[in-house]
Amino acid sequence: DQQVKQNSPSLSVQxxxxxxxxxxxxxxxxxxxxxxxxxxAEGPTFLISISSIKDKNEDGRFTxxxxxxAKHLSLHIVPSQPGDSAVYFCAATDPLGAGKLIFGQxxxxxxxP
Amino acid sequence: NAGVMQNPRHLVRRRGQEARLRCSPMxxxxxxxxxxxxxxxxxxxxxxxxxxNIIDESGMPKERFSAEFPKEGPSILRIQQVVRGDSxxxxxxxxxxxxxxxxxxxxxxxxxxx
Numbered sequence: 194d195q196q197v198k199q200n201s202p203s204l205s206v207q208x209x210x211x212x213x214x215x216x217x218x219x220x221x222x223x224x225x226x227x228x229x230x231x232x233x234a235e236g237p238t239f240l241i242s243i244s245s246i247k248d249k250n251e252d253g254r255f256t257x258x259x260x261x262x263a264k265h266l267s268l269h270i271v272p273s274q275p276g277d278s279a280v281y282f283c284a285a286t287d288p289l290g291a292g293k294l295i296f297g298q299x300x301x302x303x304x305x306p
Numbered sequence: 307n308a309g310v311m312q313n314p315r316h317l318v319r320r321r322g323q324e325a326r327l328r329c330s331p332m333x334x335x336x337x338x339x340x341x342x343x344x345x346x347x348x349x350x351x352x353x354x355x356x357x358x359n360i361i362d363e364s365g366m367p368k369e370r371f372s373a374e375f376p377k378e379g380p381s382i383l384r385i386q387q388v389v390r391g392d393s394x395x396x397x398x399x400x401x402x403x404x405x406x407x408x409x410x411x412x413x414x415x416x417x418x419x420x
Contacts, residue, residue, distance in 0.1 A: 234416075235414075236397055236399075236412050236413045238411070239410060242408055244406065282348060286405065288405065291354055291361050292337065292405040292407075292409075293354055294409060296348035298347060299348055
């Protein structure tokens, strides 16, 4: 049972344009959400997070939006750069789960020069 | 660099051998998590430990797998009698507290079973 889903395996965007990565979840108890970026042969790198009491959080080129009624969050990257090309994972924490992260399957972003 | 350190980066074992994976958390972090990533999949939680205690092992296979985080030294994930299906990337993460804080990951150990 996949509680966090990233339905787009891949996304290709032109340099300078906006990248929008989407994530859906099924458990309304989730209260904290995170996005990680991962390059091949490296560990995931934390990008940005959002608490369920907010609907938006911004950090530089990265903005995360949370729609609790739709159980949906998205990551916007503006402007996209070739160095952003990586696999992006959405994750959620279950307050009953002692802080463990539940990950989506990942979306591979390719930013073309 | 005070990041999460994992070693070895690559580990090759034959079927039936034991694999030991080590993780030193970031300085000041007392919470350690282990995750496994199978090919073409996302990361799956295995176990959550604090110093000398296992807090949540709900993601650990019931047999052959064990984890510890002793008072001194790194956290160890131990796999006994490895099988081909254990081939995966194993990631360790740490955080200063157990909830609503970003977890910071090491670069993983890639385990290959011959």
